[in-house]
Amino acid sequence: xxxxxxxxxxxxVIAVAAAAVVAAAVGYLRTVDVPVLExxxxxxxxxxxxxxxxxxxxxxxxxxVYALAITFAVRYREGNARARYEPGLEANxxxxxxxxxxxxxxxxxxxxxxxxxxxxxxxxxxxxxxxxPLTVQVVALDWKWLFIYxxxxxxxxxxxxxxxxxxxxxxxxxxxxxxAFWIPQLGSQIYAMPGMQAQLNLDATTPGAYTxxxxxxxxxxxxxxxxxxxxxxxxxxxxxxxxxxxxPSRLDESTYAALAVPAVNPRVSYYIDDATGLFDSILAKEQxxxxxxxxxxxxxxxxxxxxxxxx
Amino acid sequence: xxxxxxxxxxxxxxxxxxELVTQVAVVSLGLVVLAVLALVTRMxxxxxxxxxxxxxxxxKRIGVMYIIVAILMLVRGGxxxxxxxxxxxxxxxxxxxxxxTSTFQQLFSAHGTIMIFFVAMGLMFGLINxxxxxxIGARDVxxxxxxxxxxxxxxxxxxxxxxxxxxxxxxxxxWLAYPPLSELQYSPGVGVDYWIWSLEIAGVGSLLSGINFFxxxxxxxxxxxxxxxxxxxxWSVLCSMFMVMFAFPVLTVTLTLLFLDRSxxxxxxxxxGGGNMMMYVxxxxxxxxxxxxxxxxxAFGIFSEVVATFSRKPLFGYASMVMALLAIxxxxxxxxxxxxxxxxxGADVNAFFGIxxxxxxxxxxxxxxxxxxTMYRGRIRFSAPMxxxxxxIGLFTIGGVAGVMLAVPAIDxxxxxxxxxxxxxxxxxxxxxxxxxxxxxxxxMPKIFGFRLHERSLRWSFWCWFVGFVLAFGPLYILxxxxxxxxxxxxxxxxxxxxxxxxxxxxxxxxxxxxVIMLVQLAWSVWKRAENAxxxxxxxxxxxLEWSTSSPAPAYNFAVTPVVQSRDAFWASKQAARRGxxxxxxxxxxxHLPRNTGVGPVIGALSFILGFAVIWHIYWAAAVALVVxxxxxxxxxxxxxxxxxxxxxxxxxxxxxxxxxxxxxA
Numbered sequence: 001x002x003x004x005x006x007x008x009x010x011x012x013v014i015a016v017a018a019a020a021v022v023a024a025a026v027g028y029l030r031t032v033d034v035p036v037l038e039x040x041x042x043x044x045x046x047x048x049x050x051x052x053x054x055x056x057x058x059x060x061x062x063x064x065v066y067a068l069a070i071t072f073a074v075r076y077r078e079g080n081a082r083a084r085y086e087p088g089l090e091a092n093x094x095x096x097x098x099x100x101x102x103x104x105x106x107x108x109x110x111x112x113x114x115x116x117x118x119x120x121x122x123x124x125x126x127x128x129x130x131x132x133p134l135t136v137q138v139v140a141l142d143w144k145w146l147f148i149y150x151x152x153x154x155x156x157x158x159x160x161x162x163x164x165x166x167x168x169x170x171x172x173x174x175x176x177x178x179x180a181f182w183i184p185q186l187g188s189q190i191y192a193m194p195g196m197q198a199q200l201n202l203d204a205t206t207p208g209a210y211t212x213x214x215x216x217x218x219x220x221x222x223x224x225x226x227x228x229x230x231x232x233x234x235x236x237x238x239x240x241x242x243x244x245x246x247x248p249s250r251l252d253e254s255t256y257a258a259l260a261v262p263a264v265n266p267r268v269s270y271y272i273d274d275a276t277g278l279f280d281s282i283l284a285k286e287q288x289x290x291x292x293x294x295x296x297x298x299x300x301x302x303x304x305x306x307x308x309x310x311x
Numbered sequence: 312x313x314x315x316x317x318x319x320x321x322x323x324x325x326x327x328x329x330e331l332v333t334q335v336a337v338v339s340l341g342l343v344v345l346a347v348l349a350l351v352t353r354m355x356x357x358x359x360x361x362x363x364x365x366x367x368x369x370x371k372r373i374g375v376m377y378i379i380v381a382i383l384m385l386v387r388g389g390x391x392x393x394x395x396x397x398x399x400x401x402x403x404x405x406x407x408x409x410x411x412t413s414t415f416q417q418l419f420s421a422h423g424t425i426m427i428f429f430v431a432m433g434l435m436f437g438l439i440n441x442x443x444x445x446x447i448g449a450r451d452v453x454x455x456x457x458x459x460x461x462x463x464x465x466x467x468x469x470x471x472x473x474x475x476x477x478x479x480x481x482x483x484x485x486w487l488a489y490p491p492l493s494e495l496q497y498s499p500g501v502g503v504d505y506w507i508w509s510l511e512i513a514g515v516g517s518l519l520s521g522i523n524f525f526x527x528x529x530x531x532x533x534x535x536x537x538x539x540x541x542x543x544x545x546w547s548v549l550c551s552m553f554m555v556m557f558a559f560p561v562l563t564v565t566l567t568l569l570f571l572d573r574s575x576x577x578x579x580x581x582x583x584g585g586g587n588m589m590m591y592v593x594x595x596x597x598x599x600x601x602x603x604x605x606x607x608x609x610a611f612g613i614f615s616e617v618v619a620t621f622s623r624k625p626l627f628g629y630a631s632m633v634m635a636l637l638a639i640x641x642x643x644x645x646x647x648x649x650x651x652x653x654x655x656x657g658a659d660v661n662a663f664f665g666i667x668x669x670x671x672x673x674x675x676x677x678x679x680x681x682x683x684x685t686m687y688r689g690r691i692r693f694s695a696p697m698x699x700x701x702x703x704i705g706l707f708t709i710g711g712v713a714g715v716m717l718a719v720p721a722i723d724x725x726x727x728x729x730x731x732x733x734x735x736x737x738x739x740x741x742x743x744x745x746x747x748x749x750x751x752x753x754x755x756m757p758k759i760f761g762f763r764l765h766e767r768s769l770r771w772s773f774w775c776w777f778v779g780f781v782l783a784f785g786p787l788y789i790l791x792x793x794x795x796x797x798x799x800x801x802x803x804x805x806x807x808x809x810x811x812x813x814x815x816x817x818x819x820x821x822x823x824x825x826x827v828i829m830l831v832q833l834a835w836s837v838w839k840r841a842e843n844a845x846x847x848x849x850x851x852x853x854x855x856l857e858w859s860t861s862s863p864a865p866a867y868n869f870a871v872t873p874v875v876q877s878r879d880a881f882w883a884s885k886q887a888a889r890r891g892x893x894x895x896x897x898x899x900x901x902x903h904l905p906r907n908t909g910v911g912p913v914i915g916a917l918s919f920i921l922g923f924a925v926i927w928h929i930y931w932a933a934a935v936a937l938v939v940x941x942x943x944x945x946x947x948x949x950x951x952x953x954x955x956x957x958x959x960x961x962x963x964x965x966x967x968x969x970x971x972x973x974x975x976x977a
Contacts, residue, residue, distance in 0.1 A: 013698040021781075025789065032807030036425035036725055036792040054719055058712040065679060069704050072686040076622070078691065086688040090625040098678040100631070101392045103673045111666045114719050121721035123655070147864040177492035178588060180653060180728055184794035188724040191654050193589070194491060194582035198655045211806075217485050219497060220412050223801045286583045 003079045035184035040206040040231065043121060044187030050117055057106060070177055123190050123200045127167040133201075134162060138172040140179035140192040142262035143221030148251070148279050153199065154244040155251045155257065155271040155278075158227040161236040164207050170200040172279040175282050180215035183229050189215050195286025204231035221264035228268070244270040251278060319928035320501065325479045329939075332394065337477040365691040366907040368455040369866055371759055373438030373462045378752065380469055381433030382830075384425050386410040387473070388828060392423040395579035396783075396816040404804040408870030415800045416483035417502065421472065422902075423486025424506060428513055431606045431740065434748035436465070436520055439548050439609065443524060445857035445864055446542050448533025448873040452699050453526040455905040456947070456954070461520040463915030470514025471922050479927075482506035485798065487595050488569070490580035490588045495573045501926055503573065507566045508922035513548035514562050521555025533856070535875040538632070542878075543619075543626055543857040546633055547612025550640040550884045551605045557644065558601035565594040589654060596647040604643040607739070608636060610747025611678060614700050618682045618752050620851050621697045625879050627809060628681040642671045652720040653727045661720035672711060674788055679704065694851070695769035696750035702745070702777045703746045709739025713788070729793020734784045743781060749829075757850045761863040762840040775825030782818025786811035854882035861967075867902045867958060870967045899960040906956045910947045914940065 039045045076083050119125075126133065137148040138160075148155045160183075162168045172181050175193040182189030186202045192214075204210075230263035232240065249255060251271035256278060330333055342493065349359055364372060398415050402408025410418070444452055452458050475481040484493040493503045525926050528549045532541065541549075569591065570946040576582035580591040619626040626632060642977040648664035682704070691697065713735040717723050726732060757763050795808050802808055837842060849858040859881045874895075877883045888894065917940040924933035 021785075025785070028810060029789065032793070034789075034792050035794040036729075039959040044725070047721055049714060050719060050722050054722060055712070058715060061676060062708055062712060065683070065704065065708050068680075068683045069686075072683055072689075072693065073693075073701060076419045076686055076689050076691050078690050084688050085623075085690050087624055089627070089688055090629050091630070092684075095684065096628050096631050096677075096681075100673070100677055103676040107666075107669045107673055108718070110669055110715070114665045114669070114721075115662045117557065117719065117721040118658045118665065121724065122661075123724065125658075177497050177582070178489055182728075182794075182796070184725070188721075189653050189727060190724075191651070193654075196589075196655075211794065213794070213796060217416070217489075217492065217798045220416070220483075223412070223799045240782070307932060 001158075007074065033208070037201070038188050039185055040188060040208060040210060041186040041202055041204045042127065042310040043202050044185060045205075046117075046121060047187050050113070050121075054110065057110060060106060074141065121188065122163070122225065123188050123198070125201060126169065127201050127203055129167045130202070131166045133167040133169045135169045135171065136160065136162070138170050138181060138192065139174070139282055140174035140176050140181065140218070140225075141260055142176040142219060143202065143214075143225045144213075144259070144263075144265045145181075145212070145225065145227045146259060148273055150273075150276055150279070152241050152244075153273050154241060154247075156244060157269045157271075158266060159230065160212060160227060160270040161230045161232065161237060161240045162204055163234045164204045166232050166234075167201060167203050170202065171279065172198040172200060173279070173283050174218075174264075175285075177218040178216055179218045179225065182215040183210055183212040185210040186229070191216060195283065195301070197283055204229075207233065208235075221262070224266050226263045226266070245272060247271060249275060251263075317929070317931075319924070319930070321848045321927040321929065323792060325501075326477070328477065328480075331410060332410050332414060333476065336390070340473070340476065345818055348813060353770065361909070362907065365912050366909045368451075368459050368905040368907055368911075369744075370440040370444055370452050370455070370458055371864060371866075373458060374437045374442075375759065376462060377433050377437030377465070379824075381430050381437060382471060384429040386499050386830075387482050388422050388425040388430055389823060392819055393823065394418055394820045396596070396812070398730055398800060400809065400812045400816040402801045403809050412800045413480075413483060416485075416798070417481040419798055420482045420488075420502075421475075422887040424482075424510070426740075427486070427602070428510060429465075429472070430539060431744050431748070432513075432517060433465065433469075435551075435606055435609050435744075436461075436517070436754070438613070438748060438751045438755065439520075439524055441759055442857055443527065443545055443548055444531070445860065445868055446545050447528060447531060447536060448463070448856045448869060448875065449527065449531040450868050450872075450902065451531075451904065452523055453531055454523050456908065456910070457519055457523050459908070459911035460914055461516040461523065463911045464918060465513050465517030467915045467918045468509045468511075468516065468923065470919055471505060471512065471926075472509040474923065475502065475509075479505065487599065488719075489595075490569065490572070490586070491582040493569065494581050494586075496582065496642065503819070504570070504926040507570050507573075507584070508926050511563060511566050511570075512922050514559055517555060518559040518563070518580060521552045521559065525552040525556060528552070533869075533873050533875060536880075538659075539630070540875060540878050540880070542611065543615035543632055544612035544855075546636055547608040547615070550636045551608040554601045554605045554608075554640060554643060558598045558605065560599040561594060562602075565591065565598065568594075574925075592651055592654065593647070596650045597644075600647040600650065601643045603736075603739070604639055608639065610744045610751075611636075613747045613754070614682060614703060616855065617696045617700050617754055618685045619879070620754075621692045621694060621700075623692075624685055624689040625854070625882075626681070627684035628677075629878060631677055632681055635677045638674040639671060642667060642674075646671065649718055649720075649723070658720075664721075665718045665720045668946065669715055669883070670716050672718075675711065679708070694753075695764070695766055695773060696754045698745040698770055698773040699750040699753075702773060703742045703750075706738055706742035706746075706777075706780060708759045710735055710742060710783055711905070714739065726791055728796050729791035730783050730787040730797060732796050733797045734787035734791065737784055737787075738780075745774075747856045753855070754851065756855055757845040758839070758862050758864055759849075760844055762836065762843040763845055763850055764836045765832045765843070768828055768835075772828040772832065773826045775821050775828060779818045779821030779823075779825060783815050783822060784818070784837075786815045786818075788796065823955065849881075854879040856881055861885070865966065867904060867963070870899060870902075870963050871897045897967075899963045901960050902958040902963060903955050904958065906954050908947075908954065910943060913943060919942065 037048060039048050135150060139146040144157055146155060146157055147160050172190060172192045173196060174194045179192040180189050180193050186204055188200060190200045191199045192198065208231055210229045212227045212229045214222060216225060247270035249271045251273040252275055255271065328337060353362060360717055367373060394410055395418050398408040398410050403584055479501040482505060484498055484503055488503055488506055491497055493884060528545055531753060571577040572579050572581055578586040579586050580586050615626050615632065646664055646668045649668045652661050717726060717735060753764055753769060790811055843861050848861045849909065856873055917936050920936040921933050921940065924936060
């Protein structure tokens, strides 16, 4: 019986230790922000629901596996002579059908959810709302974010301001290596790639300041590529536009060229953007290289591509 | 004065790393290498080392060499981890941490590359070499010389990646080097070239090994061993090698295209010039996803052997297990896009790949249930390999759940590239691949060296690994929900990440303790090998053919080719003997084995020169190495056939009678 008591003692020690660790973790998490679990927009909220649903469904597999593993390990351990030993037992069609079948059923359920949620939460799908969407063009630079508001004729670096309750349509590209645009509190990230335009539709339901960042390695200044996302009332948004419009800087070619120089630059700066079409020209810059050149126009040499990186 | 460009890009400055951490690493690595060389010289072991080991074509010895390299690289990759954890635990607010950002980025790029290619692949190919021929009742592999070549290409890849530590720099573009970051425009140094050529050379070695063992298993099984009587480890290797044959050419081509972009100005993946980075990401994962299963299936096979042996029961649901392996093998080629749901593919495409990914969970789940059913009504000995199996079940289940969650594209949009993802794939690879390979090494050690490892300290090591893993990766799952992305070298205090990263660092220290215990234990077991000697050849009461021959297994594996009638053939023959059945008479015949050859190490050395020269643009040296390499291969493969040695029947009989097996090379 000593073996048995030792086993019980060990089980209690492990259970107490596990409970203590979980309690400590939960206690700590109550004191800090956990953006993915505390979404401030409808997209993030739906994604949280999906996370909880998938985790809950998984318990239907995790619990039986843990229960069987622990029960069998304890019951059929060598020291337990009372347990039945059946050295010839090697197959049983009925139980095997059960454990091919149950996971299959779970996956069928999850597949349906996957299909519908992939359509509903497709980043390209405009959010349904009575409000007129706000369009923001986003350019990932080395190592900063440029936000252009084509309809407001303004631009900002490292700060994205949006009114709550309004769908925001983000058009995203990069004039830098591949980045990923991510505001955890609002939901859904998407890659920002040179020469490509990605689209992301988000909204904010609660006013506040949330951190946005790049989720894909883009070089030495990558960790500094965070930006502030301010979600305000419509009035707050209008007054912010007025503040930006008061800026003395214009987003012209030379300003952009200076911005595009690779540098860690966590500062916020504002610009007036009269010369609309900067975003399209950034996109076209890469695409032009790709397009077949006209007869009069020799194809760019490899050197020309490298030269483009130099400001 | 030599013309400066005779050494390409290589200059004196490249030989002196600027950062203290790197200097310490180079000096300590140099001292270790010098110490080993001095020891070999002092013990007058050079001749022995060359004749018995470096030139060997015996898969068992090649397997041992793979495992030694893998253990060394586990230490190297582990030191990388300690530094990365130290950096992330301290680089907060005004503190910039312990290493520069550039070094940090090289560290995580090297860590991933080394752990996958030189630890996980090394342990896997090592165990395959050790056990597959024995388990299928064969004397050798199908192509012994090719096998040695594979090892030496693997070894060369390892040398190249470690050369980057002292000469130049390593890639800072992550372990898969996504362009355009890895293109010349953004990574002009030699780092990415080191990465390309290390994997290019090691990858060719893996492909050749894949072909070799695929053919070996299909063609060299002993009489009576139909596919459905084959042990599960050999089945898993067959599936894994099938994937190697189809996946590794994709890697080789992808790396070549990236190299062409970087060296002669093509535009396969560049930003602009008609290049498209999305093509690279697709190609690299068309290799990368099967790679995960290439590593994990043999580990599944090991667990299948371990559970059956230590439960003293046949593996439950053999046919189901084979079907599950085949299903995973085929499905593994249909899921690669789930690594980049956030690239903007349409909803239908994302949903398709998400669902295919989830379907893999079905056969995987079946395997777990069959292993548990194998324990049911068994008599389970909880030896160290069984500890690792139980740890695997506990962790892999959680990692699998995280994987199914990430397979839902809309969930992936929120967790992709976060530490949740990092925690997920480490759970799969550490508990699945590493725990499996550890169990395999402990389980088969007596067969190869004739002595057991120290059981008690292995259990301590297991608990360090298990508890350390929970502490190291539990916080990472949470940090993903807190919005921390992978590869972050610095963050603000307000994020609240630091306490969790400190816990993760402590977890890694506990794992490191587990590694130290393993290494000390290994040295101790070798030292005390006489006390732990296994004279029976069957220390675990095994079930499959490898346990039917003596320990350590003789060079020819089996004095008489076994004939099998059933699964678990050795177990069946033991049962029959217990019932009083007579063993068939043993008639010895002459045995032909391949003669050792130094061509393998020569190919390795030439590949090293080739790779190193291309990295540094020393094209004349590369050209010379390539020409000589081709000549060596042509001469070896078309030359006169004196490549066999014969062990006379009488000598075999003598060795078997004495119990003392001659491993002398004739």
